[in-house]
Amino acid sequence: xxSKAIKVFSxxxxxxxKACKKLLNDLSMDFDYIDVDMLQGEERKAIIEEVKKxxxxxxxxxxxxxxxxxxxxxxxxxxxALNK
Amino acid sequence: xxxxxxLYDTLxxxxxxxxxxxxxxxxxxxxxxxxxxxxxxxxxxxxxxCRLASGDRGEDRDIFCPCIYRKPDVEEFGSCYCSxxxxxxxxxxxxxxVYVPERRPPEKIRF
Numbered sequence: 001x002x003s004k005a006i007k008v009f010s011x012x013x014x015x016x017x018k019a020c021k022k023l024l025n026d027l028s029m030d031f032d033y034i035d036v037d038m039l040q041g042e043e044r045k046a047i048i049e050e051v052k053k054x055x056x057x058x059x060x061x062x063x064x065x066x067x068x069x070x071x072x073x074x075x076x077x078x079x080x081a082l083n084k
Numbered sequence: 085x086x087x088x089x090x091l092y093d094t095l096x097x098x099x100x101x102x103x104x105x106x107x108x109x110x111x112x113x114x115x116x117x118x119x120x121x122x123x124x125x126x127x128x129x130x131x132x133x134c135r136l137a138s139g140d141r142g143e144d145r146d147i148f149c150p151c152i153y154r155k156p157d158v159e160e161f162g163s164c165y166c167s168x169x170x171x172x173x174x175x176x177x178x179x180x181x182v183y184v185p186e187r188r189p190p191e192k193i194r195f
Contacts, residue, residue: 013119013133015112015166037136048136048195058193059186060134072183 006031006082009051009062012038016073017061023075027084036060088117104150104158104169116168120149134166135186138194146192153187 006024010017012035024031036047048058054069055062063070065081085093092113096106106113119133131137132147146152154164161184162174173179 011134011136013122015115015119016134018115045195057186057190058136058195060136072185074183 005066007064008033009047009054009060009064010035011060014060019073020061020063020078023073023078027079027082029082087121088114091117091121099150099169103171104154104164105172105175107163107167107170108175109167113168116166132166133168135188136193136195140194143192143194146188151188157184157187 006029008017008020008024008031010021010033017033017035021031021033034047036044036051039047051058051062054064055071057071059071061071061073063078065078068081070077070081092106095117099105116133120130123129123131123133123137127137127139127141127144129141129144130149131144132149132151135147135151137144137147149166150169151165154169157164158169158171158174161182162171162179163181163184164170165184165186167181167184171179174181
């Protein structure tokens with residue numbers, strides 16, 4: 001299961017998701033990510049439900065930074081949430 | 085010329101006359117075209133790389149690339165949801181590059 005303070009729900013094929021992961025890496029942030037399209041069966045259903053709790057539309061990337069939820073690659077909002 | 089370059093040229097010839105241009109960031113475009121090919125291999129159709137496909141051809145018809153949301157998105161934002169297809173104004177930076185929200189109705193999304 002996802003445990004870090006920063007979680008990224010992503011798709012392996014999504015360029016916005018890749019840009020988000022790159023930004024977090026460039027900022028040397030410690031984060032977990034899950035490429036939901038690579039999941040199957042019950043695990044996939046469980047993770048989709050978790051995404052929906054934060055983002056009812058279940059679009060990607062869905063980024064959780066402590067209690068802040070950011071939907072989409074919004075660099076300014078991500079930096080602000082990270083105080084970077 | 086590899087498969088992706090061929091796909092790039094083929095799609096350009098078809099899409100540009102319709103007013104849809106590839107993002108000037110060629111690296112991004114090639115990344116997305118590779119993703120479309122990957123989706124065609126795993127699902128049998130070029131499902132949108134930035135949306136979670138259900139794997140059911142019928143359910144995902146609206147997000148076959150180019151998706152049915154491209155037209156209104158490019159009209160409103162100058163870019164499709166993935167930033168694969170954009171307008172000339174977007175490429176020439178005459179309009180701001182803004183986040184394109186998900187236009188697909190939630191009820192259409194099957195997992």
